[in-house]
Amino acid sequence: MVSLNHFLILSGVLFSIGTAGVFLRRNLITVLLSIEVMLNAVNLTFVAVGRYLGTVDGQIITFFVMTVAAAEAAIGLALVITLFRHRETLNPDAYTALKW
Amino acid sequence: MEAVAFYIFAAIAVVASLLVVGQRNPMYSVMLLIASFGALAGLYVLLDAPFTAVTQIIIYAGAIMVLFLFVVMLLNVEREDSATSVATMVGPTGMKLGAGLSVLLAIEVVWALSRLGESHFGHDAETVNISSVARIGQALFTQHAFAFEATSILILVAMVGAVVLARRER
Numbered sequence: 267m268v269s270l271n272h273f274l275i276l277s278g279v280l281f282s283i284g285t286a287g288v289f290l291r292r293n294l295i296t297v298l299l300s301i302e303v304m305l306n307a308v309n310l311t312f313v314a315v316g317r318y319l320g321t322v323d324g325q326i327i328t329f330f331v332m333t334v335a336a337a338e339a340a341i342g343l344a345l346v347i348t349l350f351r352h353r354e355t356l357n358p359d360a361y362t363a364l365k366w
Numbered sequence: 367m368e369a370v371a372f373y374i375f376a377a378i379a380v381v382a383s384l385l386v387v388g389q390r391n392p393m394y395s396v397m398l399l400i401a402s403f404g405a406l407a408g409l410y411v412l413l414d415a416p417f418t419a420v421t422q423i424i425i426y427a428g429a430i431m432v433l434f435l436f437v438v439m440l441l442n443v444e445r446e447d448s449a450t451s452v453a454t455m456v457g458p459t460g461m462k463l464g465a466g467l468s469v470l471l472a473i474e475v476v477w478a479l480s481r482l483g484e485s486h487f488g489h490d491a492e493t494v495n496i497s498s499v500a501r502i503g504q505a506l507f508t509q510h511a512f513a514f515e516a517t518s519i520l521i522l523v524a525m526v527g528a529v530v531l532a533r534r535e536r
Contacts, residue, residue, distance in 0.1 A: 267368075267369065267486065268369050268372045268412070268487075269485055269486045269487065270485040270486070270487065271479060271480070271482055271484060271485060274479050274482075275475075275479050275480070276376045276379070276380070278472065278475030278476055278479060279380055279472060279475075279476070280379060280380065280383055281471075281475070282468050282469070282471045282475065283380070283383045283384055283387055283472075284383070284387075285468040285471055286387055286464070286465060286468035286469075287386065287387035289461070289464025289465065289467065289468055290387065290465055290468075291387065293392060295395075295437065295438060296386075296387070296389075296392055298434070299386055299395055299396065299434065300386070302399065302426075302430070303386060303399070303402070306402070306403065306406055306426075309406075309418075309422075310409060313413050313415050313418055314413055316415075316496070317414055317415065317487060317496060318485060318487055320488060320495070320496060321496070322496055322502045322505050323505070324415075325415050325417060325418045325502055326502065326505055326506055326510055328415075328421075329421065329502075329506070330510075330513060330517060332422075332425050332426065333517045333520065333521065334520065335426075335430060336425060336429065336430055336524075337520050337523075337524035338524075339430045339433055340433065340524045340525065340527075340528040341524050341527050341528055341531070343433060343434065343437045344527065344528040344531035344532040345531055346437060346441070347440070347441070347531075347532045348531050348532060350443075351534075355443075356441065356443050
């Protein structure tokens, strides 16, 4: 029997995988993809808890998270393209102009 | 039956997400993330949320991932240059610290959640209510109407911002 705990543990594991990706990868596009993994883990929590409580609010919040993720992807990828034009690399360590 | 489907979808989601992080080629990462989103859509169907499952496929796999694929192809960077830059700037200690922190996060979350008592899903008439698109739409356009309108402005701002950012200076 699948219970709420199974879904919560699964989304915890997915969120940790996304966090590991943000920490470990040295590629701006993969970092953005890891953020998407984390957003999806949170979405799964919202839908599972909404199902547990018997309300549609979880699904509605998921809908808003998806819209914000779309906006974030558009802005983030535009920034990646602009940065790539300046340095010809996607390594986040290459952008140190503001560092002293 | 439900448990078998849950474990299959969960395994696909976890393995695909791990490969997204482990993959060197961003092209394969995007493809594997689409597989992971498909598995999550299956989980949403198991949770009586078919509307969310469909939006997951259409918006995430259909729109956002295509945007990522487009940028990956546009920039045409095959592999990340790992050896030189990582050693000079962050150093392997920083990466080890990051890996340790995320493993710690996973252990902590699983540990905390396993201490909960089992919370089983209800099987009443309310289940049918949750999966109805009519009820979602009603709540979205009455209770959450302001947030809905605010997201439309957010999308407009994001669109204008993306155009302004990616435009070439002349």
